[in-house]
Amino acid sequence: MKQQKGLSMRRILAFGAGDIFGGGSFNIVNFLYPGYIVLAVGMPPYMAGIIMMIARIFDAVIDPPLGFISDKMRVRYGTRRRSMLICAPLIVLSMFLMFYPHGNPSMMIRFWAALISYLFYCLVQSSIMIPYFSLASEITEDYTERAKMTSVRLGFSIFASIVCVAMPGMIVNAFEGHDGYIVMSLLFGSMFMLCVGVTALFAKEGIPPPQKAEKFSLPDLIRPFRLKTFRQYLWIYLCCQMTMAVMSALFFFYVDFVFCSDVTARGEGNIVGLLGAAIMFGMQIVALPVYMMMIRKTGKMTVYIVGSLIWITGALYLFFIQPNTSPIQIYVLGAVLGFGISGPGLIPHAIFGDVVDAGHLKFSVRDAGAFSGIANFVNTVAQALGIAAVMFIIGAAGFKEPAVGEVILQQSRSAQTSIVWCMALAPLILLSFGVFICTRYRLNKEKHEEVLAALEGSEEEKDAALQSL
Numbered sequence: 001m002k003q004q005k006g007l008s009m010r011r012i013l014a015f016g017a018g019d020i021f022g023g024g025s026f027n028i029v030n031f032l033y034p035g036y037i038v039l040a041v042g043m044p045p046y047m048a049g050i051i052m053m054i055a056r057i058f059d060a061v062i063d064p065p066l067g068f069i070s071d072k073m074r075v076r077y078g079t080r081r082r083s084m085l086i087c088a089p090l091i092v093l094s095m096f097l098m099f100y101p102h103g104n105p106s107m108m109i110r111f112w113a114a115l116i117s118y119l120f121y122c123l124v125q126s127s128i129m130i131p132y133f134s135l136a137s138e139i140t141e142d143y144t145e146r147a148k149m150t151s152v153r154l155g156f157s158i159f160a161s162i163v164c165v166a167m168p169g170m171i172v173n174a175f176e177g178h179d180g181y182i183v184m185s186l187l188f189g190s191m192f193m194l195c196v197g198v199t200a201l202f203a204k205e206g207i208p209p210p211q212k213a214e215k216f217s218l219p220d221l222i223r224p225f226r227l228k229t230f231r232q233y234l235w236i237y238l239c240c241q242m243t244m245a246v247m248s249a250l251f252f253f254y255v256d257f258v259f260c261s262d263v264t265a266r267g268e269g270n271i272v273g274l275l276g277a278a279i280m281f282g283m284q285i286v287a288l289p290v291y292m293m294m295i296r297k298t299g300k301m302t303v304y305i306v307g308s309l310i311w312i313t314g315a316l317y318l319f320f321i322q323p324n325t326s327p328i329q330i331y332v333l334g335a336v337l338g339f340g341i342s343g344p345g346l347i348p349h350a351i352f353g354d355v356v357d358a359g360h361l362k363f364s365v366r367d368a369g370a371f372s373g374i375a376n377f378v379n380t381v382a383q384a385l386g387i388a389a390v391m392f393i394i395g396a397a398g399f400k401e402p403a404v405g406e407v408i409l410q411q412s413r414s415a416q417t418s419i420v421w422c423m424a425l426a427p428l429i430l431l432s433f434g435v436f437i438c439t440r441y442r443l444n445k446e447k448h449e450e451v452l453a454a455l456e457g458s459e460e461e462k463d464a465a466l467q468s469l
Contacts, residue, residue, distance in 0.1 A: 007145055011203055015139060016153040018084070018132050018199030021091065021192040023157025024164040025125065028188065030248040031277070032168050033098075034391065040178060041102050041110055045399050049391030051115050056384025059122035060377040066130045067373020068221050080131040080138070080369075085200035087127045092189035094121040099185040101178030126376065128196055133372040137353035138205045143448045147295050150350040151288050154342075158288075162281040164188065166274045173269075224371045227362050229469050232441050233355045236304065237348035237375060238382040239434030244341065245383040246390050246426040247315070251277060253394070254318075254419050255330065257411045262324045265410040272327045276334040283338030284345065291343050299445065300347050301438040307343015308431040314340055315427040318420050344434065354448050361451050362466055390422045442469050 037048040070080060097117040102110040136153075140146060168188065172180035224230045255273035256264050263270050291303045314336035321329045352375070353368075360366045397418035399411055443451070447468060454465035 007140055007149060007206070011139065012149050012152050014198055014202035015135070015149060016156040017195045018128075018135075018203065019153045019157040020160040020195040022129055022132065023154075024160035024188065025091075025095075025192060027161045027164045027248065028095075028168055029121075030245055030387075031165050031252060034249050034387070035252060036099065036181070037114060040181070041114060043107070043110065043114070045391045045395035047107075047111060049388040049395070051111065051118060052391070053384045053388035054115060055118040055122050056380050056387070058119050059126055060380035060384070062123065063126055063130060063376035063380065064221055064370070064373040066126055067134065067369035067371070067376070068367075070131050070134055070369030070373075080135045080205070081200040081203065083131045084128050084196050087124055088193045088196040088200065090124045091128070091192045091196065092186065094124040095185040095189035095192075096182065097121070099181040101181055130369065130372050130376060132196075132199065133352065133376070134368040135199075135203065135205065136349065137356040137368045137371075139203065140206045141353065141357060141452060143354065143445045144296065146353045147292060147300070147350045150346060151292050153349065154346055155285055155288060158281050158284045158342075161284075162278050165277040165281065169274065221370065222374070223363060223367070224359055224374050227355070227359050229358045229441070229443050230355050230371060230374075232437050233348065233351060234375060234378050235437045236344075236351075236434050236441070238379050239430045239437075240304075240308075240344040240348060241379050242382040242386045243311070243427050243430045244345070246386045247337075247423055249387050250390060250394075250419055250423050253399075254423055257399075258416045258419055259321065259323050259327075259330060261410065261416065272330050275327070276330040278334075279331050280334035280338035280341070283335045284342040287339045287342035288346065291346055295350070300350055301441050301444070303343045304347040304438050305435050307340050307345075307347075308427075308435050309340070311337060311340030311344065312427045312431055315424050318424040323416075344431065351443070354443050354451075357448065357451050357455075358443060358466075358469060361455055361462055386426070390426075393422060394418045 034048055034052070037043050037051060038045055043051075070083065094117075098114075098121045100113075100117065102113045136146075136150070139149065168184045171184040171187065174180060175183060252273045255276065256270075260270050260272055287307075291307065294303050294306070314333055317333055317336065321333065352371070356366065356368045356371050359371060394415055397412075397414045399415040399418075447465075450465045450468065454461045
């Protein structure tokens with residue numbers, strides 16, 4: 001298979017534009033949605049946790065079949081970009097329904113309305129992002145070009161994250177009642193639709209698809225699990241994403257009800273959380289060139305390890321921050337966390353195509369959709385369980401939700417403590433395990449070149465390349 005090198009900037013930018021939806025919507029949902037359900041819709045934290053867990057599990061269950069179908073139906077131009085183009089307009093509708101104000105006096109009606117709308121959003125999101133993740137492995141097979149392509153993609157994603165952490169809250173607060181949620185959902189839904197459309201139209205594949213569709217086979221659905229390198233990739237990926245989900249879900253809870261508790265208790269607003277989040281995401285962009293240089297000199301796993309250690313250090317700093325003091329502490333925390341997060345956040349996307357190449361060698365079939373679907377399945381379940389767990393924990397610790405039309409200004413000391421401990425210990429526990437897996441991962445640049453060479457070689461060369469992984 002001939003390698004595709006020297007990707008044009010147009011294709012790289014077109015590909016990266018798709019993750020404006022991935023990164024932006026991820027942060028709107030993770031940062032804004034838990035608070036929306038608890039503080040605006042007026043549900044207890046445990047019900048918010050149930051909604052998010054059910055929706056994430058539903059999302060996870062549909063991911064492997066969607067990836068499976070994406071592989072098996074790939075004829076000529078395939079279903080990757082075509083699926084993205086067809087589903088792009090549904091982003092607007094799904095976000096509108098998810099943030100439509102559910103003010104019915106009945107708690108159960110509000111619960112079911114929120115759950116069903118979230119399920120629809122998950123279906124739309126997966127129908128776009130599964131093909132998008134698969135496309136990442138098919139634009140080029142060059143080890144370094146993939147890292148470059150991924151860094152640009154994450155640059156778009158992180159920029160979208162900054163905008164989607166700061167702007168949605170500003171838009172919501174600019175309107176009386178809950179009309180701001182409708183305006184916000186339509187505005188960002190339209191932006192995401194356009195970005196996905198750009199990727200679907202201009203990010204063309206560089207690796208030829210199969211010339212005919214293959215028959216459906218249930219064992220093929222779980223075949224990627226037979227590849228050791230893929231199992232390691234899954235652990236590396238979910239440790240990072242689960243930590244990200246926990247910390248993003250609790251970040252504004254921490255700023256409003258722990259660090260700025262006195263200001264919140266007086267009924268005053270603050271922008272400490274927005275500035276802290278903006279600094280955190282800004283530092284992720286700043287860190288990308290540093291980590292790209294490290295990839296060229298030392299390899300991708302080193303970046304994951306270094307970034308994880310910085311992330312853990314920043315999270316443990318939470319134990320030493322004194323509430324109701326200078327906000328500079330939050331800004332420093334955001335800078336340290338952002339620089340650390342950028343490394344582990346980059347690597348799973350940068351190595352996905354390499355892992356698919358190893359799967360091609362082992363199974364003699366290039367089924368990136370199946371790999372992508374399973375990766376999203378494991379990642380989504382892990383995030384669902386992580387978010388649900390921390391919402392249950394803070395609820396059990398005494399976090400109080402408001403009734404409809406009520407505003408909660410102060411939380412108990414036990415609820416505050418539970419927020420700090422969850423945010424500080426999640427990175428330590430999860431990322432430490434991710435670092436351990438990195439030390440056992442073998443598919444570096446040299447091994448990847450052996451894999452590509454073996455794809456054109458004899459059976460003995462293929463077996464030797466697989467044995468070395």
